[in-house]
Amino acid sequence: MSWLVTGGAGYIGSHVVRAFRAQGIDTVVVDDLSSGRREFVPEGVEFVEGTILDGGLLESAMQRHGVQGVVHLAGFKYAGVSVQRPLHTYQQNVTGTATLLAAMEARGVDRVVFSSSAAVYGTPDTDLVTESTPKHPESPYGESKLIGEWLLADQAVATGLRHTSLRYFNVVGSGTDEVYDPSPHNLFPLVFDALLEGRTPRINGGDYPTPDGTCVRDYIHVADLADAHVAAARRLDAGEPIEAVYNLGSGDGVSVGEIMRAVAQVTGIAFDPEVGPRRPGDPARIVASGELAARDLDWRMRHTLAEMVASAWSARRAAAE
Incomplete structure (x- = not known):
């Protein structure tokens, strides 16, 4: 028996695969x-190249490998780009999820851990987000993730599907030098690429009502995130009670300015970031409570900011060699 990981060749997905293997789960x-x-x-690790839009391929993989559950990470994840490509985003994230759930039903696979997103909240009116904070997604990406959660809930009513959705914010760091974050949109890769190319990193806004004037956000280590997926899968396998959604948050957050200072210290490259104008719609502070996940999924921040930066920098340099 095994767990199927969609998107398992991605930055987060490959860490999830490693976390499952560390626990002896195929x-x-x-x-x-x-x-x-x-x-x-x-x-x-068995690898099947193909899209989650191909139900036949999914059914075949589930049958061939004795799949008992699914961690669903595959999707189009760029919120900003999704505004320009809404149909593509919905096809990948909504149609893809529906196709996956249909394949699971056809093969009797009855448990799933879904990779959701803090984007479902949009710009919340509170600086500490809980699972009950109103959902107001502001991009097709955020909307597609919320629809994915609805699909799981509706399928649970119809078929008894056991499920949970993990909502997380900014995922950073690396658990191994073999995997780095290659995203052209995330803060850490943008900063590292600038430093490696001899440019000065740029941040958006330095006049927010925060201690150092820069935005405060939740940053969590990818290995901690991966372990939470395994804990959720184990809970589903054991038939234990599980919430429909969990926030994976730090509870306090760090500022972009703090990250810049940590990067300078870890890399040994002294710099003062260029400060551009605020991006429209960027709130001063968004941090999530991880209390429910701590209760049920042994969720906690096991890495300091310095360790997040150091692991990400090490993996990025290894990739450049």
Whole structure:
């Protein structure tokens, strides 16, 4: 028996696969490599190249590998780009999820851990987000993730599907030098690329009502995130009570300015970031409570900010060699 990890060749997905293997749980990866990388999949892990829009391929993989549950990470994840590509975003994230759930039903696979997002909240009117904070997504990406949660809930009513959705904010760091974050939109890769190219990193806004004037956000280590997926899967396997959604948050957050100072210290490259204008709609502070996940999924911040930066920098430099 094994767990299927969709998007398992991605930055987060490959860490999830490694976390499952560390717990002795077999996995099979399905990924179309549109953003994932084949080399991110650990040696010895079954890999199926294909899209989650192909129900036949999913059913075949589930049957062939004795799949008992699914961690669903595959999707189009760029919130800003989704505004320009709404139909593509809905096809990948909504149609893809529906296709996956249909394949699961056809093969009797009755448990799923869904990779949701803090984007479902939009710009909340509170600076500490809980699972009950009103959902007001502000991009097709955020909307598609919320619809994904609805699909799971409706399928649970119809078929008894056991499920949970993990909402998280900014995922950083690396659990191994073999995997780094290659995203062209995330803060850490943008800063590291600038430093490696001899440019000064740029941040958006330095006049927010925060201690250092920069935005405060939740940053969590990718290995901690991966462990939470395994804990959720184990809870589903054991038939234990589980919430429909969990926030994976730090409870306090760090500022972009703090990150810049940590990057300078870890890399040994002294710099003062260029400060551009605020981005429209960026709130001063968004931090999530992780209390429910701490109760049920042994969720906690196991890495300091310095460790997040150091692990991400080490993996990025290894990739550049």
